Amino acid sequence: MFKIFIFTLLISFKANGFTILFEGMKGFKTESIKVHLDPTECYSGIQEDLKESIDFWNEAVHTNIVMVQGNNVTIPQTDIISQNFTEQVVVGCSANLDSLGNPGDADLLLAFANASDNDFNDKHLDRGYLMINNTPGAKADLSTRAKDSRIATIAHELGHVLGLGHSSVRGSLMYFASATTEARLHQDDIDGIRHLYPQDELGGDYLLGCGRVVPPSSGGPSSLVFVVLLLLLPLSINLRARSKKYFTS
């Protein structure tokens, strides 16, 4: 058994290669993130693809991330890219992607996205966008791809909107040269999204929460009392058992 123990100590593990968009960045602060669609130049079926991509991230375990689909909006594409809107996240499509960025983008980029901390400068994301390539005849026209590929691409870009950068781990959804044709969450993707949006089921408590200093709610026992009681419980059982023995001997 000792030999096995030494052997397993020597095993190394694969990379956790997830990255984030900018230094010191944190995720969206709000409990849920609303994603609005501007369907102006989008292909039919975009609503369903977007919904499935959103559900994909919503199912990531150990995170508290919740994305919901908001109302459809109409925002000029240049405003979307410059994040000149009030909504949290806007998804748009372009039938002429080259006009928005560099020439040749329409043949290269299936979609692109970004997110930033615009409002409060507290390193929390507050706005993001996703632009889908729907340029007819272009090599990277997303609408011509299979459904699984479309969902994987949109989910990858939504990962950027949530704050994840590319990953060096081959096979992960956020892999920089992702040839993913099927959307699946890799352990690295889960590690990344969990780092930015950790789930805290004990949240709100002074001691049992995420280290946030939150005063206990009035009228009820504080979590400090609860922890002390819990630790004293086995001790009290033991003492009671001993005292019983003493009196009956």
Add this chain to the structure above:
Amino acid sequence: MKLLFLLSLFSFPIFSNAEVYLDNYGVGYGILSSGVLTEAVTENGESSIYGSFSLHFLDANISWAQDNLNLRYHIKAAYTLLPRKTEDGAADITKWRASFLLGYEPKKRNRKRFILTSGIGFFGIVSKGRGGTQVLNNGGGTTTFYRPSDTSHTKLLMLELGLTHQISREFSYSVEALVNGLFGDRRNLNIYMSLNYYWDRGYKRSLKKAREAEVNQNIDEFQAGEALVKKKRKKKKRKKRKKRRKKKSKKGEEGV
């Protein structure tokens, strides 16, 4: 709601009449598999229904036993011995758990016995960012991306169901199913397997009890023996007195 659930788990021994005593304490070495029966892709890039494994868990456990009801109360704590990390990794990830379990031990016929456990506990994941940057392909060129430099804490409640098999006086192995996200929408099944070593399996206590019983039995026997001897002596004395009286009365009759 959570508070009541946890307190109720251990409150009833206080009100029961049966004796509760410290039964066992020990340490274990275990492995944890997260995301069992889901479609997550593991670190090797493969889909596995067995989940992704974390090795090198050190756990400590202590248990109390209650006579007459074959019940045990366990407190277990486990922590990752070695975090998941590599040279180009983004974060060091460690996991911990603390459990409060109720165990039921069917009447043992021999020393190799099974204990069924169930209970609730806390499960945590600490992701400590390593900082730094990474230049990766992005579209037609490259972009500098960042690794997180802060630490994030995930804390979850979990429900546990387990089975412990006592191989010998000192060793046992356990298989436990841990369900995370108990009160949330995203439940996740983990399997934890460990090999445990105990310092006091209750053997010393039972030995002490047996010795005490033996001593008590000897004392009882001695006292019973003493009482018997006393009785016999009394009987003898009575007989002697009777004989003397008879002799005296006979002598008296003869004299007359």
